[in-house]
Amino acid sequence: MYTVIGAVKSRAFRVMWMLEELGLSYEHSPAAPRSEEAMKYNPTGKVPAMKDGDDVLTDSVAIMQYLADKHGQLTAPAGTPARAHQDASLFWLIDEFDAVLWAAAKHSFVFPKDQRVPEIKDSLKAEFLRSADLLSARLNGPFLMGDQITVPDLLAVHCINWSIGAGFPRVDNKLNLWAKEMRERPAFKAAQSRAD
Numbered sequence: 001m002y003t004v005i006g007a008v009k010s011r012a013f014r015v016m017w018m019l020e021e022l023g024l025s026y027e028h029s030p031a032a033p034r035s036e037e038a039m040k041y042n043p044t045g046k047v048p049a050m051k052d053g054d055d056v057l058t059d060s061v062a063i064m065q066y067l068a069d070k071h072g073q074l075t076a077p078a079g080t081p082a083r084a085h086q087d088a089s090l091f092w093l094i095d096e097f098d099a100v101l102w103a104a105a106k107h108s109f110v111f112p113k114d115q116r117v118p119e120i121k122d123s124l125k126a127e128f129l130r131s132a133d134l135l136s137a138r139l140n141g142p143f144l145m146g147d148q149i150t151v152p153d154l155l156a157v158h159c160i161n162w163s164i165g166a167g168f169p170r171v172d173n174k175l176n177l178w179a180k181e182m183r184e185r186p187a188f189k190a191a192q193s194r195a196d
């Protein structure tokens, strides 16, 4: 049995969505970041974490890829060129989407007030939009890697949703429609319905 630690409105959602895509059951502990509960599983206080039996795994992307590998779905097999392309796409999204949104969050509410530099946010928004345009141009099939849904799709859509919540500029029509379709997936909706 898997247990996901982290609120739905955190990166824990990515792990829950992956579990739903794989058709696996799981328990959910909606711990807030830096809470006592979160610290029990990750000394940094970051969420998500996921319990798999006695193992406690951390980092949303590491956990999504672990689940995909373990269950042999939503991923190209390790050690193939297709997997290297998929990983490149994943790491690019971490650099250019997740890290940019996270930097904006740090300067909005994560850092102590006296360490925030709100002026940086305009530059981050412009950077995000440039990356979103690149992603849109790369999207040439139903999914980022072609015909099959893979881990980068979940990460990209989660980041696009996050960008809307963070008041970032809207991505172009093509990407926006794609994200909308992805949000219609039963697995996405099932994860969302596990309200905190």
Ligand SMILES: N[C@@H](CCC(=O)N[C@@H](CS)C(=O)NCC(=O)O)C(=O)O
Pocket: 009, 010, 011, 012, 033, 034, 044, 045, 046, 047, 048, 058, 059, 060, 061
């Ligand atoms: N790379 C990590 C980032 C995790 C992370 O920063 N999570 C946020 C919530 S979405 C958090 O716990 N923040 C609290 C903190 O950084 O102290 C992942 O993808 O899991």
